[in-house]
Amino acid sequence: MNSDHANDQKKLAQLLKEIKEDFFLKSLGEEELVDMGISNMMNLLSRANDQKIADAGGHVKWNMLSEAEKLDADAEMMSAVIYKLGCKAYSQLPENERRKADSFIWVGCAMHKDMNCFKGGNEAMENWWLENSVPGSLLLANKDNAAVLEHAEDADDYTVIEQRAHDNSSGEGVKLTNLAGMVFNNKSDKIGQHDIHQQFFSSRGVKKNKFPDTNNTRFQSHSLAAAELLTTLALYVEFMEWIKDGKDKPGFTNIEKNIYYGLQDVPTQTELTVLTLYAQAISHPYMRNVRGPGTEQVNMLNLGSLHLKVQQHMEAVINNSRILLPPHGSYHTGIMDGEPWQNSEAVQAICQLSPSLPHLEPLLVAFFKGALVTWKRFTSEFREGGQIDQATAEERERASMPPTNDVNEGALGAVKSYLRRNPNATMHYYNALAMFKFNETAKFVQDVFVAEDYAYVRKEACKRDGAHLEKEQKAALVAYKDMQIAKQRAKMAQRTEQRNMEEARLANVQQLEEINDVDINMTVAQLKDQLDLQRIGGWNSSEKPLEDQSSYD
Numbered sequence: 001m002n003s004d005h006a007n008d009q010k011k012l013a014q015l016l017k018e019i020k021e022d023f024f025l026k027s028l029g030e031e032e033l034v035d036m037g038i039s040n041m042m043n044l045l046s047r048a049n050d051q052k053i054a055d056a057g058g059h060v061k062w063n064m065l066s067e068a069e070k071l072d073a074d075a076e077m078m079s080a081v082i083y084k085l086g087c088k089a090y091s092q093l094p095e096n097e098r099r100k101a102d103s104f105i106w107v108g109c110a111m112h113k114d115m116n117c118f119k120g121g122n123e124a125m126e127n128w129w130l131e132n133s134v135p136g137s138l139l140l141a142n143k144d145n146a147a148v149l150e151h152a153e154d155a156d157d158y159t160v161i162e163q164r165a166h167d168n169s170s171g172e173g174v175k176l177t178n179l180a181g182m183v184f185n186n187k188s189d190k191i192g193q194h195d196i197h198q199q200f201f202s203s204r205g206v207k208k209n210k211f212p213d214t215n216n217t218r219f220q221s222h223s224l225a226a227a228e229l230l231t232t233l234a235l236y237v238e239f240m241e242w243i244k245d246g247k248d249k250p251g252f253t254n255i256e257k258n259i260y261y262g263l264q265d266v267p268t269q270t271e272l273t274v275l276t277l278y279a280q281a282i283s284h285p286y287m288r289n290v291r292g293p294g295t296e297q298v299n300m301l302n303l304g305s306l307h308l309k310v311q312q313h314m315e316a317v318i319n320n321s322r323i324l325l326p327p328h329g330s331y332h333t334g335i336m337d338g339e340p341w342q343n344s345e346a347v348q349a350i351c352q353l354s355p356s357l358p359h360l361e362p363l364l365v366a367f368f369k370g371a372l373v374t375w376k377r378f379t380s381e382f383r384e385g386g387q388i389d390q391a392t393a394e395e396r397e398r399a400s401m402p403p404t405n406d407v408n409e410g411a412l413g414a415v416k417s418y419l420r421r422n423p424n425a426t427m428h429y430y431n432a433l434a435m436f437k438f439n440e441t442a443k444f445v446q447d448v449f450v451a452e453d454y455a456y457v458r459k460e461a462c463k464r465d466g467a468h469l470e471k472e473q474k475a476a477l478v479a480y481k482d483m484q485i486a487k488q489r490a491k492m493a494q495r496t497e498q499r500n501m502e503e504a505r506l507a508n509v510q511q512l513e514e515i516n517d518v519d520i521n522m523t524v525a526q527l528k529d530q531l532d533l534q535r536i537g538g539w540n541s542s543e544k545p546l547e548d549q550s551s552y553d
Contacts, residue, residue, distance in 0.1 A: 001105075002300065002401040003408070004112040005378055013106040024101050026079075029086030044081065052077045103395060105387055107300050109405035110290040111219050113378045114283050117371040118223065118275075122174055124370020125274060125363050129267070134359060138265040140179065140258040141169035173271030176262040177225035179255055181214030193243065200239050206232055220287070223279030226272040227346035229263065230353065237263050270357045273350050274367045276343075281317065281324055281334050282371070284342040286310055290403035300403040301396040304382045304389060310336060311379070314372040321361050321368075326351040426470040506533055 001016060003009035033041060052073055056062040065073070090098065129136030141149055148165040152158060158166060186192035194210075201208040212224040229236055240260040244252050252260060262268050289306055290298065313336040317324050324334035331341050341347045354360055382388055388396070411434075418430055436442070445453075511533045512518060518530075 002107055002109065002405055004405055005108045005116065010106070013104075017104040017106075020104055021102075022083075025086035025090060026082050027086070028089040029082035029084070032085040032089050033082060048077050048081050100395075103387075103391075103399065105301065105381075105391070105399045105401075107381050107388065107401055108378060110286070110300065110303075110403040112405065113375070114286055115219055116378050117374045118220075118278070118283065120374025121278060121367040121369075121371030122172070122275070124373075125271060125367040126172055127370075128363055128366040132362070135267065137171040137173065137175075137268040137271060138262055139166070139169050139171040140175050140262055141165065141254075143254040145169045146254055171262070171265075171268065173226060173268055173275055174222050176259065176268055176272070177212075177222045177229070177275075178214050179259050179262070180225055180229060181211060181221070183255060183259060184211035185213055185215060187213075187215045197239070200242060201232070201235060204235055204238075206235060220279060220283055223275045223283060226275040227279070227343050230269075230272055230276055230349045231343070231346045233263060233269075233349065233353070266357060267359070269353065270360050270363055273353065273357060273360060274364050276346050276350060277324055277334075277364060278367055278371065280331075280341055280343065280347065282310060282314065282336055285335055285337040285339060288339070289337070291406075295403065298403055299396060299400040301388055301391065301399060301401065303403060307375075307379045307382045311372065311375055314368050314375065317368050318365055318372065321364050325361060325364065326354045427473070428464075428469050502532075503536065506536065509533065511537070 001013045003013065033044075036044070053059060053062045056065065056073065062070075090101070093101070126136070128134075139149075145165040145168055148162055149169070152162045152166075183192045184197045185194065197211065198208045212221045212228060214221045214225050237260065240252075240256060240263070243256060244250055244260075286306075289295065290300075290303065317334075322328045323330075326347075332338055335341070380386070391399070414434070415427075415430060419425060506529060509529050512530055518527075
């Protein structure tokens with residue numbers, strides 16, 4: 001199985017493994033039952049039948065069961081017999097056959113590995129500012145929070161509302177690239193600066209493609225956006241001023257103001273530099289090896305050495321960041337595979353900017369440390385001594401999987417795009433259309449079909465149209481949700497009832513007013529009752545100051 005690293009996918013992989021094992025044992029058991037001969041089979045089933053009746057409480061109680069209950073018991077009996085025979089047959093298999101039967105390999109998507117490591121590195125970089133008490137990136141608050149903070153006088157004396165506005169705002173390189181994507185390449189072509197963005201740079205003698213699609217959460221889009229902003233940093237600042245002064249009423253919107261000042265903020269520039277250098281050193285070369293030209297037939301299970309190489313290069317940068325940082329760094333030492341820079345213009349811009357970034361080196365090291373910790377966690381399937389590591393070349397070939405989960409991601413993207421264009425289409429119709437195209441059904445029909453086949457297909461299509469399959473599916477989904485809600489409400493009612501019973505019990509317990517009233521002879525249960533009374537009194541007290549109660553909202 002090849003998927004992303006979400007917990008539900010890992011649980012699904014474990015479930016599929018258990019189902020596979022169960023089916024295999026039952027198939028072995030069925031073969032054993034068929035091959036054992038009539039006499040042995042009858043003896044075995046007779047003993048199992050006697051045990052079934054005994055478990056039911058004897059013949060009298062067995063005869064009192066309904067036909068449905070008897071059928072269920074018969075099915076369970078046969079299933080148990082077959083499973084037991086399968087387990088015995090499995091234990092007698094040669095070691096190589098058992099190993100083949102047990103083989104079930106899960107591997108995570110390479111693109112998700114890189115994405116999560118980028119996220120882990122970014123979190124470590126943000127924590128570095130706090131851990132070292134160094135003022136970090138400029139706060140890029142949204143419109144509402146900015147309005148609240150604009151009137152705040154002293155950060156050490158925030159009101160509750162001002163503190164909440166501050167805590168709900170952030171300022172970092174990734175936040176700036178996200179805002180830039182909203183303005184320069186918004187997912188809605190009616191919002192932001194699209195064509196004018198490219199036209200402005202073209203007028204200044206710089207050819208620009210579309211800004212990286214950070215607004216749609218594309219892989220590596222934030223590192224690409226960071227490189228884009230750094231490459232022509234001065235022109236982007238000029239572009240924001242150009243936008244501001246070109247309005248009927250000159251001025252910035254809140255998001256434009258955030259971008260304008262964020263581009264000129266040294267800590268934010270430092271973070272953009274780190275994002276770009278990490279992508280040059282790790283992300284781009286790693287993607288070249290798993291998704292670049294010539295990798296169409298690459299088996300992910302054979303890339304254990306590549307993942308180890310990535311880890312070793314991260315460790316090398318952590319131990320000696322000069323191999324990557326200007327002025328000493330070069331692609332020979334700084335890039336994982338030693339190939340030229342993916343974006344030499346961005347690296348050149350970093351060389352010119354780096355003397356003005358005093359915290360570049362420690363931030364780069366912090367980012368790589370965070371990425372390394374995440375990398376080890378997200379490549380655990382390749383660990384030494386693991387299933388992939390110990391698999392033979394033949395086993396890895398039999399379980400061959402692509403390095404990325406593109407097929408699944410592409411199919412999901414395709415259905416979303418189709419339903420966006422055709423909002424009234426049903427999933428049954430889309431699935432039929434997708435299979436029709438993927439399986440080249442039209443060509444098959446043209447080559448093979450005769451009149452009777454066309455008649456059958458038309459009849460079957462009418463039958464399915466009249467079956468209201470989509471309506472039944474939606475009804476089943478709602479029924480399942482109704483069941484979930486009913487269970488949740490039952491649990492809530494049970495908890496409320498238990499809480500009311502406990503409060504009623506505690507109402508009859510005398511509450512101690514002074515600490516000196518606590519007796520050494522009191523039991524643990526009595527002490528817990530006093531603690532519970534104090535808790536109830538604390539939460540229900542009407543004397544609690546208003547400013548303290550606000551923290552409970």
